Structures are given as structure tokens and as C-alpha cells.
Amino acid sequence: MTEAPAASPVAAPVVRNAPPQLWFDGRFVDADAPCAPLTSHAMHYGSGVFEGIRAYATADGGSAVFRLPEHLARMRRGCELLGIAFDEARCTQATLAVLRRNDLRDAYIRPLAWCGAGSIGLDVAAVSQHLMVATFATAVHLAGAGVRLTTSPWRRNPATSLPPLKLCGAYVNSILAKHEARQRGFDEALFVDGQGRVVECTGANVFLVRDGAITAVEHADALPGITRDTVMALSGARARPVSLEELLDADEVFVCGTAAEVTAITELDGRVFGEGPVTRELAQSYRRVVRGQDPARAHWLTQV
Secondary structure: OOOOOOOOHHHOOOOOOOOOEEEEOOEEEEOOOOOOOOOOHHHHHOOEEEOOEEEEEOOOOOEEEEOHHHHHHHHHHHHHHHOOOOOHHHHHHHHHHHHHHOOOOOEEEEEEEEEOOOOOOOOOOOOOEEEEEEEEOOOOOOOOOOEEEEEOOOOOOOOOOOOOOOEHHHHHHHHHHHHHHHHOOOOEEEEEOOOOEEEEEOOOEEEEEEOOEEEEEOOOOOOOOHHHHHHHHHHOOEEEOOEHHHHHOOOEEEEEEOOOEEEEEEEEOOEEOOOOHHHHHHHHHHHHHHOOOOHHHHHHEEEO
């Protein structure tokens, strides 16, 4: 891959009152600039790897990226499967640089590594490789509101066919489930396997609360979420397989993810939960951590 020469991204100046930019192969470009050809391999086959990361304005007046090393380590694992070269240190610098460039404190961050032009076949060995980092001023997905959930008729990609990583093509599975759920008037879809065990939602991991005890749903086909790991550390939740029947019988159900944060499930297929006290307290604890108000968890923050 040939890159355009560029100054160190860490030294990039802030450009105020300018159109948003993204970092693309070592340089800054306008976010809506045409950078990828229509013959890009990833456009035709989904041969790319991405992450969803958040930056937060912190209590000291600065900004920090939450659990950036863990996100990029997971991204590297996906890139290795596709043979895409990925440098975590370089992507870290690019992430911080584009946040400064766009003058964002609260932001959703999307790094994407993908296979470009060079072949229209399935072999990616001869195609170019690219990396971009984009930032958005608003959150996406569930955005912290109470959610009406429904069981999806679709099954989650089995881990024996597609590993539970953030591979671009794998998320067509989530798009199908989300679209079908929305057509039926629900906010989100829940994947359940053929044995009636809960897997995850289209972009969030699932927890239940019963008699005050918090359980993290465990399933081989589910993404090992970084927010899930955070919530388990904050709450002492135990992870184990959970059936749909058990989930419907819970006192509280909530989901979590980078974009969703900690979000209460208010209804699942007609079973009403509301927003319970355990979910509410965990959501507040999570918000304190990501905004630098919990000194014991400061190691999870990368200062911008």
C-alpha cells in the first residue's frame, strides 16, 4: 500500500469551524471526499474490519478515549484473519489526531481497515489495503433510551462460520435482524440459537437481573464486548448461558455496548420490564467511569 506523505498525525492542528475531516492512509481529507474506488473489494464482499469506540468529555475539562487499546487489539485480531496489516500504535495516533482536528470532546469513533482495489475475485492477496478513522459528534444505535426488544427469526452467525469479531461482512446478519424487528414495530432484535439460548442483540450484549444478582449472558457466537467486560468488572456479574425463558422471567434486562452504553430493555415480546434500580445504578456508574470521575478506573482512559 502506498501512502501519501504526511506530517505526524499527533502534531495536526485543530481546525475550528471547518467541515469534519477523517484520517485516511496518513492524511486528513474531508469526511465526504471520494477516497475509495467503486471497485473496492470491501464494497463488493465486506472484506474489512472496524471498531466502534467512544471519546468523552472528562471532569477535568479535557477529553479521553475509553478503552482504546482493547478496541484496537480486537481490531488487529480481525485484520490478521483477512491478512490486512494493522499497526495499533499508528491507529492510536490517528484516532487522537482526528479528534483534535475536528475539535471533538464527546465523539463516536469509527476506525476501518479494508481491502481496496486490485481484484474483483475472492482472493485478497493482490488488493490494496487501507485504513481510515472517522469521528462523529453524536452517538448511534440505541443511545441510552429504554428499548422494546423482540426475538429475531434470524440466527446469529455461528462462530464456527464467522468468528465473533467486527468483520464488516458479518454485520449483514445484524442488518437483516434489525430491519425485520423495526418492520414489526420494535426497536431492536434479540438473537436466540436453535436450542433457545440467548446470544446477543444486533450490536449489544445482554444482561439480566434476578433477585438482585446480575448475570452476563454467555454464548460462543456473541461478540466478546468491551463494554460487557467493563460492566462485569463494575458489577461483579457472573457469566453463564441463559435461556430465553429465563430472560423473560428476569426482574430487569439490560444491554450494553459502546454506542448503547448501559440501556434498559423495557419490553421483550410483550413482557414489560421497565427500567429497574440495578440497571439505573449501573448506567450511572458507567457514566462516571467514562467521564473520568472514578479514579480507580483511570487506566481505562486515553487522554486526547
